[in-house]
Amino acid sequence: MASLFAIAGGALLNAFAFTGTNYLFSKLKHSNAEEERKRYYQAVAETQKKQAKWQKERQKKLDLYNKYLQDQNESQRYISEIDEAAHQYYLATKQVQDPFPPKPEITDFYNPSDAQKNGEIGFLIIGMTIVGVVAYQIKKNVKKT
Secondary structure (H helix, E strand, O other): HHHHHHHHHHHHHHHHHHHHHHHHHHHHHHOOOHHHEEEEEEEHHHHHHHHHHHHHHHHHHHHHHHHHHHHHOOOOOOOOOHHHHHHHHHHHOOOOOOOOOOOOOHHHHHOHHHHHHHHHHHHHHHHHHHHHHHHHHHHHHHHHO
8 A cells, every 4th residue: 555655656746846847947938048048059059160170170180190100100000199199290200289279168158147057056956845845745644654
């Protein structure tokens, strides 16, 4: 009998959580969430474009280093890490190369606003509190039976 109540309580808890999150998300849409979403997706697109360009430039530089090293019989293997390739190139030519720029990341183009961060933290705190209270009540009711 207790397992039946536990199953029913779990189903009720899941339904409550699903309904509650849908309700809270519908309320978030009326705030600045749409603007935040647009900023985020624009930053993702910009990051992807920059990463593609970065990858092409990185591959060109790797190919240049590897071709030179192979032409000089300094290396018979393909070097896949740019730092190692640049170091081997330096050893072979004594020419110092400019360091390769770091890979673009989403944080280069997008940082959530304080309102977005506070809203997410508040949403998590309220949601977890509600789930905890409901779970406690279910557990308390299951023990009584």
